[in-house]
Amino acid sequence: MKKNTFLSILAALLVTACSGSQQPSESQSDALPDNVYCVKKFQIYGIQDHDQTLSAELFKGYNDSLLTQVMPTGETEAGINVFLVDFGEFGYILFDAGIGADKGGRLMETLDSLDISPNEISQIFITHLHFDHVGGLFNPDGTAAFPSANLYIPQPEYDAWSSGKMGDTKVVEMIDRCYEGRINCFTPGDTIDSVLCLVTIPAYGHTPGHTIYNIEDVLIVGDIMHAVALQLDHPEFCARFDADPAQAVATRKAVLDRARTEHLTLCGMHFPRPLTIKF
Secondary structure (H helix, E strand, C coil): CCCCCCCHHHHHHHHHHHHCCCCCCHHHHHCCCCCEEEECCCCEEEEEEEEEEEEHHHHCCCCHHHHHHHCCCCEEEEEEEEEEEECHHHCEEEECCCCCHHHCCCHHHHHHHCCCCHHHEEEEECCCCCHHHHHHHECCCCCECCCCCEEEEEHHHHHHHHCCCCCCCHHHHHHHHHCCCCEEEECCCCEHHHCCCCEEEECCCCCCCCEEEEECCEEEEECCCCCHHHHCCCCCCCCCCCCCHHHHHHHHHHHHHHHHHHCCEEEECCCCCCCEEEC
16 A cells, blocks of 8 residues: 655645636537536536436435425435546646446546546545445456545545455455556545645544545545535434444534635535536
8 A cells, every 4th residue: 555645746636726717618619518617717527427317215304394395306416427627738637536337337427528548537525435326446357446546535534445444345356456556545633735725624523534625725525425405504414324423413503604604615426417507
C-alpha cells in the first residue's frame, strides 16, 4: 500500500483553479450531453452515471407517518453521480468513479462524448468504497479503467474495508491489484499539499471513513444524503445504507448547517438532477 504526500503537480492544478474563475467555452457548453451540467466557476462537471429511484422502505423506522407525508408515492428520485473537474492544460480529476459500465454506468460514455480519454484522468478522489462509487474504476474485464490515474482514499475507509469490518474485502483487493503503486491514503482533515482550495473533511457515519472534499465554496459531499426530498429538511432520517445512523445524522446536520451559514454549493453522489444544491 503506497502512502505518500499528494503530488506536487496537483497543488499546481489547484492553485491555477483557485486563482481565477475559468469559464467553459460557448461551444463546450453547447456540446454537453443531457446528463452533464457544469458548475461554471470551477468547471466542475456533474455526470449522472446512472438513474436511480429510492424506495421509502429504505428510510422506515424513525417516523413512518412523516415519511409517508414527504414521500406519498413511496419512492423518490435520486441518482448515481460522479464529478469531474477540468483543469484545462493540466488535465482532469474525478471525484468517485460511479458504478461501472458493466452495471449500466455511463461515465465512460460521457467522457467519450466530451472527447476526454480515460488516460487524461490524472487523479481520482474517493469519498468512500461502496461499489456504486468505485465500480467505475474497473473495466468489465477487471483491468484498471484509468491507467494513468492516482487514487486518493481516506485511510480509515481503506482500513475498514481491508480488515473485513465492512464485509467483503473484494473491492480493496481489486483496487490494490489494478492500481498498485498509485494508491495514496490520507487522513480526513488533511489539506492537499497545504493548498487551501482542496480540503478533505471527515464526514463519518455513512461509512467509517466517508470523506467530503471542499474546493472554495463547493463541497463534494458523497453520500451525506440519499433522498434529498426527504433528508434536506429532515436530516434525522437515515437510509439503511448508513453504517452508524447516529453519527450519520450528526454529520448530515453539521454539513447542512455549514452550507446554509456559509452559502455553499453541495455536489452529491445521489442527488437528483441538477445534482447540486446551492444555499
